[in-house]
Amino acid sequence: MESDIILQRMEKTGLVPVVVIENVEDAVPTAKALLEGGIDMMEITFRTACAKDAIAKVKNEVPGMLVGAGTILDIRQAKEAVSAGAEFIVSPGFSEEVVRWCVENKIATVPGCVTPTEIMAARALGLSVVKFFPANLFGGIKAIKTLSGVFRDMRFLPTGGVNLDNISEFAAESCIVAIGGSFVCTSKDIREHNFETITKLSRESVEKIHAARV
Numbered sequence: 001m002e003s004d005i006i007l008q009r010m011e012k013t014g015l016v017p018v019v020v021i022e023n024v025e026d027a028v029p030t031a032k033a034l035l036e037g038g039i040d041m042m043e044i045t046f047r048t049a050c051a052k053d054a055i056a057k058v059k060n061e062v063p064g065m066l067v068g069a070g071t072i073l074d075i076r077q078a079k080e081a082v083s084a085g086a087e088f089i090v091s092p093g094f095s096e097e098v099v100r101w102c103v104e105n106k107i108a109t110v111p112g113c114v115t116p117t118e119i120m121a122a123r124a125l126g127l128s129v130v131k132f133f134p135a136n137l138f139g140g141i142k143a144i145k146t147l148s149g150v151f152r153d154m155r156f157l158p159t160g161g162v163n164l165d166n167i168s169e170f171a172a173e174s175c176i177v178a179i180g181g182s183f184v185c186t187s188k189d190i191r192e193h194n195f196e197t198i199t200k201l202s203r204e205s206v207e208k209i210h211a212a213r214v
């Protein structure tokens with residue numbers, strides 16, 4: 001899928017769940033629970049040994065779910081994730097090597113950028129969307145709005161401390177492309193197979209985000 005189409009999907013869905021899969025068997029039911037709640041894309045983080053297999057399983061077994069890889073720290077992981085089927089790459093910070101490789105291979109990538117210098121580096125490589133992480137510690141929506149006043153052609157995916165209580169204040173701003181976070185599918189809910197809770201939280205979050213945008 002073209003990287004522009006993935007960014008459009010991110011905006012349309014409004015929420016990119018950050019998913020930590022500890023047991024590969026949990027990947028498909030988690031994806032289905034998110035989908036049921038109106039979330040048709042997910043970021044499976046490279047923080048666990050089974051991340052690659054989890055991505056492959058969701059890609060092959062859950063039609064309609066767009067799966068990407070998160071917590072990509074280097075080029076080796078980026079290549080592994082894409083080989084497993086990841087359709088987009090999210091990183092906590094900015095790696096020129098990872099971004100260049102994704103751009104050259106037409107893979108959507110959202111690196112973490114919280115300073116003007118990092119945003120300029122991403123922009124120079126042709127990106128128009130960056131992750132803002134950890135949003136709660138780097139000034140939240142106030143900081144993003146200030147940066148957006150300067151970088152008018154950039155949009156932001158805030159993650160880190162974003163949750164049901166504060167998503168509306170992020171979602172209301174046009175510089176926010178979508179919200180990211182683990183709050184709709186916590187490790188605990190995945191581990192304990194609380195898939196109905198995941199669906200419920202997904203639905204509530206998507207509703208809040210779309211209500212805040214109008």
Ligand code: 3PG
Nearest residue numbers: 018159160161181182183
């Ligand atoms: C991320 O990788 O973006 C963060 O772990 C998400 O932060 P959260 O768990 O506070 O939502």
